């Protein structure tokens with residue numbers, strides 16, 4: 558029998574996970590439960606046959622794997638709410654919540670559940686997430702299930718929990734950072750003559766191709782840059798101007814600022 562999955566908090570990330578789980582075929586709508594206070598915002602999932610409800614206890618009681626996709630400040634209240642139905646020999650708790658540590662979750666569940674911390678990004682909706690995981694007291698079956706689940710939804714690496722905040726910045730916030738880079742390309746593209754629609758396709762596909770070059774060639778970005786920059790050409794002229802204006806520096810400072818925000822407990 559297929560394991561049942563409950564997603565508590567069908568917001569941006571929770572809904573993206575649900576979409577990815579369905580489109581990958583990892584689960585079927587009948588085995589998926591998604592909660593949200595205002596369920597009318599989950600009509601799309603409901604139409605696909607997913608169990609959409611506002612009752613977190615009911616969803617948790619129906620599931621084997623419970624994915625917590627709520628805001629950090631809600632974790633304590635919601636675990637308290639579902640506690641009465643949690644069973645140590647049945648449930649695995651998977652938290653995608655930023656800045657909440659395994660030790661916090663162990664304490665909130667009185668140590669009775671296997672716990673997974675996972676940090677995916679919103680590309681999980683199209684099975685292209687980068688997900689970092691770390692696991693606590695899981696059985697081999699549970700570890701395999703969770704690894705298979707996230708592997709179906711993109712790439713997965715298991716990391717030391719002390720790197721989870723860093724994984725949040727690079728892997729999860731990283732989606733937004735990449736979007737701004739692409740948006741700037743679109744704005745520049747319009748200045749030099751394209752309409753916004755065509756500029757958007759060119760910018761997004763170019764960034765996707767650049768990322769795939771690195772993933773498939775296992776090269777360093779500078780090796781790929783060397784193949785593009787014709788001596789005295791337009792690429793190096795543009796690239797150096799971007800660096801004079803602080804491109805790399807501003808990205809590094811953005812990353813370290815995001816990191817500080819998490820470490821200082823948001």
Ligand SMILES: NC(=O)C1=CN([C@@H]2O[C@H](COP(=O)(O)OP(=O)(O)OC[C@H]3O[C@@H](n4cnc5c(N)ncnc54)[C@H](O)[C@@H]3O)[C@@H](O)[C@H]2O)C=CC1
Pocket residue numbers: 565566567568569570571592593594595611613626627628629631635653654655676677678679729730
């Ligand atoms: N959005 C992202 O790209 C990522 C988010 N995260 C983490 O995932 C968590 C969720 O983030 P988002 O989806 O962006 O936030 P969100 O605000 O879009 O989603 C949270 C959802 O929980 C629902 N909710 C609130 N109280 C509830 C309750 N009592 N019962 C059931 N549902 C309830 C809200 O209605 C909302 O839909 C956060 O902890 C965030 O740090 C982690 C990685 C990436």
Ligand SMILES: O=C(O)[C@@H]1CCC=N1
Pocket residue numbers: 655725729730
């Ligand atoms: O901005 C945030 O706090 C969350 C964590 C990673 C993505 N969104």
